Amino acid sequence: MARHKKLEPIEDEDPKLDISSLIDVCFLLLIYFIVATSLIQERKLDMSMPGSAPSDTAAQIEPALIRIIKDGTIYWGKDNSLMIDNDMNNHNLSTLVQQLEAKKQEASAVGTKPVVQLWVEGEVPHQRVIDVMNALTEAGITTVALTDLKDD
Template sequence: MNLRPHRREPTDINLTPLIDVVFLLLIFFMVSTTFKDDARLRIQLPQANGEEVAAEEPMVIRLVIDAAGHYYVDGQALVDPEPKTLAQAFRGALGERKSLPVLIQADARTPHQAVMTAMDVASDLGLNRIAFAATRPNEQRP
């Protein structure tokens, strides 16, 4: 009979799951906590009684093409739909500036060739920022 006491091995406590849970709780509380903005400076700005400055309208060349293919540059009708006439109108709208964006508002029934001609003329003059205006279906007028 073996009456010697059994040797007990020291038991180690595995702390890895505990550390994982603590970090998860820390992350949870950091994410769910709302912080006050105490760090911001609280100042009262002085009031001004000066004149209001009107914001300038963004400079753009507005080209409207109707269903018949007639061009209107910034509200002015062109005498004919020739590319030369359109180029002169673009140059007049540019003035001293080198480049402006061109906004093309074409009727849904406008011939594609009229739009392509306008794009070609604008591109030849170095007006490469071309945008197209459209309306949403519920905004169309009868």
């Protein structure tokens, strides 16, 4: 008579996954994207604050005032009569640059540096202020005062 062997049940082992090759691929992808990505270069904003001590000579031209209100609209002057730009997506403020270049020429005609006062409401997005600063840099104006002028 033949002997029948009882088959022992095969123990289920937990499946194992070797992730060492997965880690290698992740590092290779990381290195690839670090090397392949071009870094965005920010413009250097070369600004200086005007001196607080009164000078011996009186200013011969009045400082320009740029106002930025909550919705991102940019105005030139205290009376809000000249709207420069109201499109938040427009980062190229060529009209403002033209106004600033005219102010710079006016100041250089009398032998002074142009001074710009920047008045910004509290809820203005920071990118809008940076757009104005970039326009100041493009026009070559480096004397900027942040102000909180109130109408009397």
